[in-house]
Amino acid sequence: xxxxxxxxxxxxxxxxxxxxxxxxxxxxxxxxxxxxxxxxxxxxxxxxxxxxxxxxxxxxxxxxxxxxxxxxxxxxxxxxxxxxxxxxxxxxxxxxxxxxxxxxxxxxxxxxxxxxxxxxxxxxxxxxxxxxxxxxxxxxxxxxxxxxxxxxxxxxxxxxxxxxxxxxxxxxxxxxxxxxxxxxxxxxxxxxxxxxxxxxxxxxxxxxxxxxxxxxxxxxxxxxxxxxxxxxxxxxxxxxxxxxxxxxxxxxxxxxxxxxxxxxxxxxxxxxxxxxxxxxxxxxxxxxxxxxxxxxxxxxxxxxxxxxxxxxxxxxxxxxxxxxxxxxxxxxxxxxxxxxxxxxxxxxxxxxxxxxxxxxxxxxxxxxxxxxxxxxxxxxxxxxxxxxxxxxxxxxxxxxxxxxxxxxxxxxxxxxxxxxxxxxxxxxxxxxxxxxxxxxxxxxxxxxxxxxxxxxxxxxxxxxxxxxxxxxxxxxxxxxxxxxxxxxxxxxxxxxxxxxxx
Numbered sequence: 001x002x003x004x005x006x007x008x009x010x011x012x013x014x015x016x017x018x019x020x021x022x023x024x025x026x027x028x029x030x031x032x033x034x035x036x037x038x039x040x041x042x043x044x045x046x047x048x049x050x051x052x053x054x055x056x057x058x059x060x061x062x063x064x065x066x067x068x069x070x071x072x073x074x075x076x077x078x079x080x081x082x083x084x085x086x087x088x089x090x091x092x093x094x095x096x097x098x099x100x101x102x103x104x105x106x107x108x109x110x111x112x113x114x115x116x117x118x119x120x121x122x123x124x125x126x127x128x129x130x131x132x133x134x135x136x137x138x139x140x141x142x143x144x145x146x147x148x149x150x151x152x153x154x155x156x157x158x159x160x161x162x163x164x165x166x167x168x169x170x171x172x173x174x175x176x177x178x179x180x181x182x183x184x185x186x187x188x189x190x191x192x193x194x195x196x197x198x199x200x201x202x203x204x205x206x207x208x209x210x211x212x213x214x215x216x217x218x219x220x221x222x223x224x225x226x227x228x229x230x231x232x233x234x235x236x237x238x239x240x241x242x243x244x245x246x247x248x249x250x251x252x253x254x255x256x257x258x259x260x261x262x263x264x265x266x267x268x269x270x271x272x273x274x275x276x277x278x279x280x281x282x283x284x285x286x287x288x289x290x291x292x293x294x295x296x297x298x299x300x301x302x303x304x305x306x307x308x309x310x311x312x313x314x315x316x317x318x319x320x321x322x323x324x325x326x327x328x329x330x331x332x333x334x335x336x337x338x339x340x341x342x343x344x345x346x347x348x349x350x351x352x353x354x355x356x357x358x359x360x361x362x363x364x365x366x367x368x369x370x371x372x373x374x375x376x377x378x379x380x381x382x383x384x385x386x387x388x389x390x391x392x393x394x395x396x397x398x399x400x401x402x403x404x405x406x407x408x409x410x411x412x413x414x415x416x417x418x419x420x421x422x423x424x425x426x427x428x429x430x431x432x433x434x435x436x437x438x439x440x441x442x443x444x445x446x447x448x449x450x451x452x453x454x455x456x457x458x459x460x461x462x463x464x465x466x467x468x469x470x471x472x473x474x475x476x477x478x479x480x481x482x483x484x485x486x487x488x489x490x491x492x493x494x495x496x497x498x499x500x501x502x
Contacts, residue, residue, distance in 0.1 A: 010081035012452050013069070013242065014445035017062055017087045017171050018250065019108065019272040020319065024065035025442055026073050027449040029458055031468045033440060035073035037065040044105060049112035049354060049363070052105035055093055058171065059178055066238055077240035082456050083179075083233065084246035084448030086253035087171040088272075089194045092146035094157065094219075095174070097167050100182055103154050106171070107146040110273075110312055110354040114145035115363040121145075126212060133199045133206050135284055135293025140355075140363055141310065143170060143195035144213040151214070161216045168219040170195070172247050176230050179244065184231035187221045189298035190252040198223065200284055200295055203303060226252070226297040227454040246451025250444045251275040252296055255306065256451060257443030258412045259469040261462045264404070268396075269444065270417035273357070274314035274389055276396045277306045278404065289399035290359045299454070299462075307403060309358040309396030313351040313367075315417050317385045320353065327378045331416075338386055338422045340379040346371040348391075348494040349384040356499070359399050364500035371490075389417065390427040391491040397431055410434045414443040421475075429479035430488065439470040 011034060016023040021041065026034040039061040044052040070077055090109035095102045107113070118138045121127075130138050140146070147168055151158040160166050169177065173187045192198040192205075197215060199206040205220055224230065230244035248256065251269055255277050258267040266278035277296065284293045284305040296306035318334060321327050328334065348370045355363035369381065397411075411433055417423055418437050428435040440446055450465050459465050477484075 011073075011075065011079050012082050012084055012449040013066060013080050014084045014086070014449040014452075015062055015066065015175065016250070016442070016445040016448065017058065017085070017175060019088045019110070020316070022058065022061035022065050023442075023445060024062070024069040025445045025449075026069055026075075027446060029453070031440060031446055031450065033442060035069050036442070037068035037072060039065050047113070049115070051108040051110040051354065053091065053108055055095075055102040055106050055174060058106070059175070062175060063237060070238065077238045080238070080240055080242040082243050082245040082452045084445075084452035085172050085175055085244060086248055086250050086444050086448040087175070087191070089170060089191060089249035089251065090141060090143050090146075091171050092143045092150065093169055093171065093174045094147070094150045094154065095167055095177070097165055097182075100178065103157060103166070104150055107150065109141060111146065112140045112355055112363045114140040114149055117145050117148070118363070121212075129212070130196060130209065131286070133201070133209060134193070134196050135200050135286065136194070136196050137290065137292070137361060138196070139361055141357070144197050144209070144215065147215060147219070148213050161219050164218040166219055167221070169221050172249070173221045176244060176247070179233045179237060180231035181234040185221045186224050186230055188224050188226045188228065188247040189295045189303060190226055190249040191247070192223045193295040194249060200293065200303070200305070203298070225299055225301065227299055227451045229455070245455035246448050246453070248297060248448060248451055251277055251308065252294070252306070253447030253451070254414055254444040255279065255296055255447065256465075257440070257445070257447030258414060258438065259466040260412065261466055266400075267412040267414065267443075268393055270314050270389060270413065270415035271444075272314065272316045274311035274392060275308060276393060276400065277308045278400055280305045280307055285403070287399065287403045289403055290361055291396070291399050291403060292358070297451070307400060309399060311389070311392045311396070312354050312357045314389045314392070315415065316353070317349070317351040317388060318417070320351070321382060321385050327382060334382050334386060335420045335422045337379045338383040341383040345380050345383065346490060347376055347380045347384040348491055349381065349388050350494050350498045351385065351388050352498050356495070358396060360495070360499065362499050365498045368494070368498050370494045370497065386420070386423045387426055390423065390430045391488065393427060394430050394488055410436055412436045412438065414438060414441055424475045425478070428475040428477050429484060432477050432481070432484065434477075435475040436471045437473045437475070439472040
């Protein structure tokens with residue numbers, strides 16, 4: 001834990017509300033971490049394919065980590081120049097505008113309960129309209145059908161929503177609402193672009209989509225820039241009233257934290273899921289390979305776009321191996337276990353616990369392990385779980401290369417899994433390109449801090465932020481191409497075997 005309470009310069013508090021934990025990190029003007037606090041919270045699985053969070057537990061974890069990080073840094077709350085928020089995207093919450101009471105557990109982005117509703121919309125011919133306006137596909141992943149489910153299944157919710165009594169939000173909106181004492185109901189353009197209700201070309205909630213998904217507009221938050229005025233914290237929370245000055249969905253925040261500001265620059269984040277995003281500049285390019293077009297960030301009213309591939313399960317595989325199968329006690333043990341395996345082993349773990357994301361988009365696929373033999377042990381299963389992340393990244397790389405008619409020569413990586421050197425080397429081998437690991441691994445939180453810093457005048461522009469990025473280690477490919485392709489073909493065969501329609 002880094003710590004420096006002696007300096008007199010200001011600090012930004014970055015709130016990183018993720019899928020399995022909430023973190024609070026203090027950054028200085030140079031983007032250096034001063035202190036960090038983290039707290040995991042409960043994952044609820046009420047039915048097969050359903051994933052929920054308790055919003056009150058999320059709120060308590062955020063507040064606790066914010067207070068803890070200030071205490072760990074040994075600074076007073078008056079040192080906070082501002083707050084940046086980054087969050088798990090697409091997760092849907094519904095609450096009472098007067099009391100702030102949440103009506104139902106949050107429906108998490110991984111949740112598949114609306115798979116049949118999405119299929120019905122596709123069968124009715126609405127896919128082209130949704131994709132053209134939002135850059136997204138019709139899939140349970142996105143917020144629109146989650147919100148529709150809440151309105152239809154929480155008693156009285158639809159009627160109350162139409163009377164303007166309720167508020168919808170992704171996690172950022174919920175936190176902004178709570179932190180400002182209900183004075184601000186807002187989101188930023190990156191989070192709005194993940195709902196399937198936001199027109200990314202016109203930068204507004206789309207009336208035709210609201211009608212399609214049967215969503216009352218009165219529910220929706222105001223959409224702001226990613227670097228903007230989102231109100232100030234109530235003093236009772238932290239003992240000060242810093243402004244909330246930067247907000248972005250976690251993957252877009254990581255793109256900012258990795259300083260991928262030029263078209264063609266990309267990053268891949270390895271957290272609960274894995275998300276590869278490439279900056280496409282002013283152009284919202286549509287994918288030929290079922291990838292997503294999204295808002296990378298919006299500054300001074302001008303959107304920058306990106307192409308994204310989403311893998312639902314990455315670090316969550318490690319969590320399952322630890323907590324579900326109990327193969328080890330700590331994720332830190334996985335690197336040593338993986339190094340015990342023989343090169344080229346043929347065990348494949350396809351972690352389709354909540355379906356398959358890009359480019360397959362099969363919500364009914366389920367996970368499996370293939371290639372088990374009598375000499376398969378814990379090490380081989382763990383290695384297969386780690387390698388699955390790299391294979392899935394290769395899937396995304398192939399699609400993006402085809403869509404953009406270009407082959408990137410490097411990939412910037414971040415997230416908890418990238419601390420594992422064995423995984424990063426296998427990733428470089430499987431992609432056949434250099435993999436750059438930055439000095440600051442918490443790039444999601446760092447991106448939120450940078451966006452807040454822009455609003456506060458800490459940085460002149462994005463170029464000044466880009467100068468702060470530093471590479472800690474570069475992993476270069478070592479595996480022979482023949483071996484790389486052999487292993488990847490085995491992965492492709494394994495994926496085909498878990499798909500719901502073969």
